[in-house]
Amino acid sequence: xxxxxxxxxxxxxxxEALQLKRLQSTLERVxxxxxxxxxxxxxxxxxxxxxxxxxxxxxxxxxxxxxxRNSYPYGLFAAPMDEIVRIHASSGTTGKPxxxxxxxxxxxxxxxxxxxxxxxxxxxxxxxxxxxxxxxxFTGGLGAHYGAELLGASVIPISGGNTKRQIMIMQDFGSxxxxxxxxxxxxxxxxxxxxxxxxxxxxxxxxxxGAEPWSEAMRTEIENKLNLSAIDIYGLSEIMGxxxxxECIEAKRGLHIWEDHFIPExxxxxxxxxxxxxxxxELVITTITKQGIPLIRYRTRDxxxxxxxxxxxxxxxxxxxxxxxxxxxxxxxxxxxVFPSQIESVLVxxxxxxxxxxxxxxxxxxxxxxTVQVEISELLFSDEIxxxxxxxxxxxxxxxxxxxxxxxxxxxxxxxxxxSEGKAQRVIxxxxxx
Amino acid sequence: xxxxxxxxxxENKSGRLAEITRVLSDAGxxxxxxxxxxxxxxxxxxxxxxxxxxxxxxxxEKGFTVxxxxxxAVEVPDRPGxxxxxxxxxxxxxxxxxxxxxxxxxxxxxxxxxxxxxxxxKAIASLQAQNFNMLEGNRIYNM
Numbered sequence: 001x002x003x004x005x006x007x008x009x010x011x012x013x014x015x016e017a018l019q020l021k022r023l024q025s026t027l028e029r030v031x032x033x034x035x036x037x038x039x040x041x042x043x044x045x046x047x048x049x050x051x052x053x054x055x056x057x058x059x060x061x062x063x064x065x066x067x068x069r070n071s072y073p074y075g076l077f078a079a080p081m082d083e084i085v086r087i088h089a090s091s092g093t094t095g096k097p098x099x100x101x102x103x104x105x106x107x108x109x110x111x112x113x114x115x116x117x118x119x120x121x122x123x124x125x126x127x128x129x130x131x132x133x134x135x136x137x138f139t140g141g142l143g144a145h146y147g148a149e150l151l152g153a154s155v156i157p158i159s160g161g162n163t164k165r166q167i168m169i170m171q172d173f174g175s176x177x178x179x180x181x182x183x184x185x186x187x188x189x190x191x192x193x194x195x196x197x198x199x200x201x202x203x204x205x206x207x208x209x210g211a212e213p214w215s216e217a218m219r220t221e222i223e224n225k226l227n228l229s230a231i232d233i234y235g236l237s238e239i240m241g242x243x244x245x246x247e248c249i250e251a252k253r254g255l256h257i258w259e260d261h262f263i264p265e266x267x268x269x270x271x272x273x274x275x276x277x278x279x280x281x282e283l284v285i286t287t288i289t290k291q292g293i294p295l296i297r298y299r300t301r302d303x304x305x306x307x308x309x310x311x312x313x314x315x316x317x318x319x320x321x322x323x324x325x326x327x328x329x330x331x332x333x334x335x336x337x338v339f340p341s342q343i344e345s346v347l348v349x350x351x352x353x354x355x356x357x358x359x360x361x362x363x364x365x366x367x368x369x370x371t372v373q374v375e376i377s378e379l380l381f382s383d384e385i386x387x388x389x390x391x392x393x394x395x396x397x398x399x400x401x402x403x404x405x406x407x408x409x410x411x412x413x414x415x416x417x418x419x420s421e422g423k424a425q426r427v428i429x430x431x432x433x434x
Numbered sequence: 435x436x437x438x439x440x441x442x443x444x445e446n447k448s449g450r451l452a453e454i455t456r457v458l459s460d461a462g463x464x465x466x467x468x469x470x471x472x473x474x475x476x477x478x479x480x481x482x483x484x485x486x487x488x489x490x491x492x493x494x495e496k497g498f499t500v501x502x503x504x505x506x507a508v509e510v511p512d513r514p515g516x517x518x519x520x521x522x523x524x525x526x527x528x529x530x531x532x533x534x535x536x537x538x539x540x541x542x543x544x545x546x547x548x549x550x551x552x553x554x555x556k557a558i559a560s561l562q563a564q565n566f567n568m569l570e571g572n573r574i575y576n577m
Contacts, residue, residue: 383480388473
């Protein structure tokens with residue numbers, strides 16, 4: 001099933017011709033309207049007209065989150081403010097938030113791409129979409145909302161929080177599609193037990209989860225606990241919001257990135273050099289239809305790989321692999337690269353361990369230490385010290401085997417690791433780096 | 435002959451033991467015997483109380499991880515060699531003690547030792563055969 005069959009299945013040559021045309025017009029537009037791009041192209045000695053093939057894109061300089069901060073709030077907007085109909089901002093955990101603006105056409109495009117994403121995930125007109133992404137400055141809530149309405153589904157704009165009420169409404173309103181972060185879906189499953197509600201008795205069929213990296217093992221866990229098909233969605237406010245890429249329910253192998261609107265590239269995050277198809281690196285996206293804030297070669301910091309192999313669903317758009325972390329989330333512990341998501345997949349592989357964990361990194365003298373806090377569950381609890389110690393040793397050994405890093409596993413009481421109703425905080429880094 | 439003991443997981447941070455005893459006190463539960471096994475990161479509090487089911491319920495409500503274990507309470511004469519006699523008897527039948535703790539009975543000249551065995555039934559049979567006196571659960575709960 002498609003939402004826009006013509007564009008979703010456009011043969012590659014036609015798709016690439018369309019990309020080139022749209023890229024060229026975007027470059028002209030930013031060069032003329034955004035002082036930052038004029039300065040950065042001029043500094044590199046480049047005029048937009050040098051781009052005559054898609055491959056020429058790699059000659060252009062990158063745009064970073066720092067560039068967006070430097071232009072705070074509206075400096076990168078390419079449309080006059082009286083054409084901007086919506087403003088969103090990403091959480092400013094480190095400094096000022098990054099601000100994005102949408103023209104009416106941008107909102108229309110976003111709605112369509114989100115509607116395409118819903119259909120790819122197996123949703124359709126007639127579905128009752130329980131949208132538990134946060135509404136507000138965060139793009140998740142409104143992005144999914146507009147797409148669901150365009151699709152013709154019934155949207156419940158419940159937003160995040162108040163989990164008891166979420167569960168009651170899912171049950172009473174007969175929600176068939178759930179949209180939220182993957183960690184929040186598991187939190188709901190946990191709360192539903194306390195409420196005496198069994199997800200097997202709910203009508204949920206599909207869950208569309210994103211806004212934080214998660215693992216294949218976590219998918220299995222969510223599908224078992226929530227009794228639905230779990231689909232990975234990708235997006236970021238700088239590029240648009242949710243709906244930049246999504247898995248198709250037919251394959252659930254990689255997320256189709258809507259290439260008639262975005263050009264993806266994979267680079268080596270250290271050198272900036274372009275990596276070949278299939279190699280893992282940082283995802284870089286160029287928007288080619290956006291009016292409010294078009295971005296050229298934006299460094300997402302998300303680590304993934306790209307494939308152009310044809311997909312069973314019939315979509316011709318390239319697929320990015322499930323995000324395996326962020327280049328700025330990556331922890332280097334005694335020289336070993338560690339992504340929190342890798343530790344998560346080890347933990348969910350151990351029966352009885354809940355995928356709620358906290359990584360604490362510290363430095364004793366010159367040596368980095370990693371402590372993995374894991375919640376004890378009733379299933380795992382033993383009256384005997386040696387059994388619990390064996391469990392800690394097993395967690396330590398499996399992490400060592402999989403990641404090559406030595407850690408200390410620490411069992412903590414259930415439900416003491418902070419639950420998140422948005423993006424989960426998984427790491428506390430206490431190292432004082434000089 | 436089996437006595438029901440409840441075990442509670444305690445993270446090694448201040449105030450947890452106080453919280454458990456407060457929850458039990460609020461529920462009117464009396465602790466008959468207790469032992470605390472500890473490691474650097476966590477501990478296991480083992481309790482025999484007058485109402486195990488209720489204690490489990492109120493502790494779980496407060497988010498504690500609780501499990502039930504069967505232990506054996508053996509009466510030991512409160513004099514030199516009392517405990518040694520029991521342990522020798524158990525050793526003769528190759529019975530392994532997982533852990534044990536003692537408390538002194540308020541009346542009479544005997545102490546009570548709580549044992550956790552890996553093979554509880556075998557241990558009970560062995561102790562009975564060798565004429566050791568074991569206390570029924572009800573006697574402990576209502577002591």
